[in-house]
Amino acid sequence: MAESTKDATSSNQMWGGRFASGPDAIMEEINASIGFDKKLYAQDIRGSIAHATMLAEKGIISGEDKEKIVEGLNTILSEIEAGKFEFSRKLEDIHMNIEARLATLIGPAAGRLHTARSRNDQVALDFRLWVKEELAKTERMLTDLIAAFLDRAEEHADTVMPGFTHLQTAQPVTFGHHCMAYVEMFGRDRARVRHAIDHLDESPIGAAALAGTPYPIDRHMTAKALGFREPTRNSIDTVSDRDFALEFLSVAAICAVHLSRLAEEIVIWSTPQFGFVRLSDAFSTGSSIMPQKKNPDAAELVRAKTGRINGSLVALLTVMKGLPLAYSKDMQEDKEQVFDSAENLELAIAAMTGMMRDMTIRTDKMRQAAGAGFSTATDLADWLVRSVGLPFRDAHHVTGRVVALAESKGCDLSELSLEDLQAINPAITDKVFDVLSVDASVASRTSFGGTAPAEVRKQIAWWRARN
Numbered sequence: 001m002a003e004s005t006k007d008a009t010s011s012n013q014m015w016g017g018r019f020a021s022g023p024d025a026i027m028e029e030i031n032a033s034i035g036f037d038k039k040l041y042a043q044d045i046r047g048s049i050a051h052a053t054m055l056a057e058k059g060i061i062s063g064e065d066k067e068k069i070v071e072g073l074n075t076i077l078s079e080i081e082a083g084k085f086e087f088s089r090k091l092e093d094i095h096m097n098i099e100a101r102l103a104t105l106i107g108p109a110a111g112r113l114h115t116a117r118s119r120n121d122q123v124a125l126d127f128r129l130w131v132k133e134e135l136a137k138t139e140r141m142l143t144d145l146i147a148a149f150l151d152r153a154e155e156h157a158d159t160v161m162p163g164f165t166h167l168q169t170a171q172p173v174t175f176g177h178h179c180m181a182y183v184e185m186f187g188r189d190r191a192r193v194r195h196a197i198d199h200l201d202e203s204p205i206g207a208a209a210l211a212g213t214p215y216p217i218d219r220h221m222t223a224k225a226l227g228f229r230e231p232t233r234n235s236i237d238t239v240s241d242r243d244f245a246l247e248f249l250s251v252a253a254i255c256a257v258h259l260s261r262l263a264e265e266i267v268i269w270s271t272p273q274f275g276f277v278r279l280s281d282a283f284s285t286g287s288s289i290m291p292q293k294k295n296p297d298a299a300e301l302v303r304a305k306t307g308r309i310n311g312s313l314v315a316l317l318t319v320m321k322g323l324p325l326a327y328s329k330d331m332q333e334d335k336e337q338v339f340d341s342a343e344n345l346e347l348a349i350a351a352m353t354g355m356m357r358d359m360t361i362r363t364d365k366m367r368q369a370a371g372a373g374f375s376t377a378t379d380l381a382d383w384l385v386r387s388v389g390l391p392f393r394d395a396h397h398v399t400g401r402v403v404a405l406a407e408s409k410g411c412d413l414s415e416l417s418l419e420d421l422q423a424i425n426p427a428i429t430d431k432v433f434d435v436l437s438v439d440a441s442v443a444s445r446t447s448f449g450g451t452a453p454a455e456v457r458k459q460i461a462w463w464r465a466r467n
């Protein structure tokens with residue numbers, strides 16, 4: 001009986017079917033990060049140039065070797081940017097790919113670059129630089145998003161719409177006021193981005209493997225050259241820490257949650273039943289079978305992106321949980337989560353900025369809905385307190401009876417006759433009709449942060465001065 005010949009490379013019973021080759025290839029596959037960490041090439045080269053320059057400055061390597069190293073690294077930078085660099089999985093990651101190419105280009109001097117450092121502080125540096133740049137980009141994008149909201153808020157400071165609680169009509173508000181609620185959220189997101197930049201603004205390079213190094217390096221010099229405020233203070237923490245990645249993901253997750261609430265509102269508002277907004281063709285699609293449809297796909301996808309961004313935060317928190325100090329290879333799993341979240345958060349912010357700027361606000365539909373559902377009932381109760389002198393609880397009760405009457409007659413509060421109202425409480429006068437309109441209701445809410453157009457305009461001015 002012929003035994004199936006096991007070729008030397010697929011001897012493993014468990015993995016043999018999936019992998020055409022043996023454990024060495026599996027090791028290579030699980031170990032390699034070049035597939036994704038090549039994104040860090042520019043940061044890696046910048047970091048190495050700063051490191052080599054400092055080594056030469058401190059007399060640790062010769063000026064001549066430093067020149068060769070810097071020249072070689074610049075050549076590699078242009079090779080990568082021209083798409084001419086061959087990345088090799090055998091060389092595991094971006095750090096070793098670049099170092100190996102440097103050796104081919106400049107010979108033995110390349111071996112001096114890795115003096116007084118380790119891949120542990122090197123990867124911490126590269127990734128911090130990348131996250132710092134991404135946070136700066138996020139900050140700029142949030143500023144654009146806020147600007148779009150401020151413009152719409154200004155344009156619609158007087159546009160009445162129903163305000164909701166429990167998604168039930170509650171009290172009339174203005175669309176401008178609703179827009180400004182999002183300005184507050186995205187403003188806090190931007191503040192969190194700024195805090196995150198501030199926290200990570202310390203240079204890891206020179207922590208070496210974990211314990212520091214006997215060479216007379218100058219970490220303040222490299223920190224300055226790389227645009228960090230100062231070097232990190234504890235070498236063990238430096239190579240163990242991924243808080244900066246976790247903070248990026250937390251900030252991204254909270255921002256994505258904010259975006260998803262708006263996305264959901266846009267989905268609801270753009271239904272024929274609400275009809276508060278009409279999306280531009282640029283941010284919607286048609287149906288292949290139902291010709292009447294216009295689907296809010298961009299808003300739906302922004303809503304859905306929250307899933308993967310929140311997932312990335314939980315994934316990295318779970319990777320870091322219980323990891324003993326200092327570096328462990330587990331930490332290599334940090335990058336894909338951050339890269340994926342960054343890409344998708346950028347897309348979501350950009351799509352939302354575009355949607356906000358483009359969408360048509362249907363003021364007629366908003367006004368109509370603002371007056372429906374007895375939305376000025378609280379105004380009636382407040383009027384009974386102020387003009388008739390009833391305690392609020394009694395006023396609430398009287399108003400409840402008025403609402404029940406309007407409901408039974410199938411009309412709005414403002415459509416009831418004075419006789420109807422006086423039958424419930426004889427002290428009511430025709431002055432009450434002044435507060436039963438939505439415009440009067442909105443204009444009366446002048447408390448700080450309230451929905452009165454004048455107040456909303458003040459808040460817009462406050463934000464304009466800070467955006």
Ligand code: ARG
Binds near residue numbers: 119120327333
């Ligand atoms: N590719 C590794 C990472 O992303 C680089 C650091 C490797 N360090 C080591 N001691 N194996 O984390």
